[in-house]
Amino acid sequence: MDFTLTDQQQELQEAARRFARAELPELARELEAKDTPVPHDMLRKYGEMGFLGVNLPEEYGGLGLGHLEALLVLEEFAKISVAVAFPVFEALTGPVRTVQHFASDELKAEIIPQVIRGEKIVAVSMSEPNAGTALTDLTTSATFDGDEIVISGQKRWTSGAGHSDYYITYCRFDDEQGAKGIGAVMVEKTRDGISFGKPEEMMGFRGIPSADIFLDEVRVPKGNLIVEKGGFGRLMTAFGLERCGNATMGLGIAAAAVEDVVAYTQEREAFGKPIADFQGVQIKLAEMAMKVEAARLLIHRAAVAAGDGLPGVYESSVAKCYSNEMVREVTANGMQLMGGYGYSKEYPMEQRVRDGFAWGIAGGTTDVQKTNIAASLVGRRFNQRA
Known part of the structure; x- marks a missing residue:
């Protein structure tokens, strides 16, 4: 078991990080202010960079890489905002994968290349x-x-x-x-x-x-x-990867919150010294970092264990549920540590709190994930209607 990313994975992750941090912060602020989606010209740029086809087949114009590589890219986009990351989420872990796994060859050939090029959205x-x-x-x-x-x-x-x-x-x-x-x-x-x-x-x-x-x-x-x-059961199998994508969106938000608050606590002074010098702050920072790292490992475990297939219900539900709960706690603590600056719309933390809370509702609530986990543990589904 090797937790080290390969050179190729690190290069892809760094390419996504450079692009996201150079091209997307201003757009993210605009989307938040106007409540409008990523414009088509930027979608096409996503496509040109290969970010919409990381784990989609080469025959359709994708890169043909694995789910882990896709999630590495998605996390870097989600660190900027969920709005700029959403087209990547939909292409690499969402409904496009349903098309790939279940649609006819004709539909695949029509739709998937357009998505990869950033021309169409599913x-x-x-x-x-x-x-x-x-x-x-x-x-x-x-x-x-x-x-x-x-x-x-x-x-x-x-x-x-x-x-x-x-x-x-x-x-x-x-x-x-x-x-x-x-x-x-x-x-x-x-x-x-x-x-x-x-x-x-x-x-x-x-x-x-x-x-x-x-x-x-x-x-x-x-x-x-x-x-x-x-074929309802077949449709549900595609949600193993969607759960990993959902979890990664929360992970990106939380990881960015940690970056924000680590920088803030070293700049902000109280009683004549940076507040990072206070033990109470140090403990909070450590707890936030621990939870982010644990979520990342659970998500990556689910992705790697799937190989070329779809992540299993147990692994993906554990990853999603933990990440959903983790991002709420980490962003809330980030806001508390930043005080009034964390609560102000002039800074990104309050948006991270709002965006972070939603992932435990979308794609199957945290309670639903826990029933999935329990069903896997006991080896049978529960009849919630009885």
Whole structure:
């Protein structure tokens, strides 16, 4: 077991760090202020640098590297802000991977190269007004009509709604109840019958659009079917990597918070000396660093153990849950150590607190991760409906 990054991994990590710190801080502040997503010209620059295809196949224009390399890049972007990191998250660990693993060769060849070049964005549309954690309660319907699939329903909490070009839409086929009726269809933004609600105003996540999606008898070709009904379990396997991406977003926020507060406590003086000289501050700094390092190791373990496949439920849930709880604690302590400066919008710590809290809600709550962990420990799933 070797915890040292290879020369190639270190070079990739350093390239991402240089790019992110040189090109993105000003953009991150703009996205936070205006609540707008990464513009297309910057997305194309991401693509030119190879950051949107790190672990995607070379045949589609990707670099063909591993999940660990992808997460190293994602962490460097997340240290700047979750808004500038979100396109990387979606491409390397999110819905694009569902396309890669389950879509037809034709859909893969159409969509993945465009994403890698920074020309198109893919989002996943799962939750509904009455189906979130209990996703198998979803009611968005899909029926076959000749060579087309007709989709009707309403989706909620879709990150990228209205901005993304493609939506992996979870549907219930033929009105068959439970998980057996659920599959997924690719819906293009340009299809007749699709519309979007007003943008949500979030506590954090500014720069990551979210809105309801309304589907009124939207027709797509049968070739847009990604997973047929009964494939709900297969769809869920893709979330092992998404959980690692989610955890890495929190890790990046927390790691940046530690950098901020280490610098601040050496500059800020009280009673005639830097506050880093006080033992109480030293203990807090050490605790924050320990938690960041532990989260990173858990995430990297899940990624490396997966090899070329998808991370397992146990390893990815442990990593996500720990990171979700860790980032809330680390950023809150960072704010406390920085005092009024930590609470002021003139400094990034208060944004890190707001953005950090969300990852334990998105992608499966921390409580859901704990039920996944417990199920893995006892060797069976629990019926939460009983």
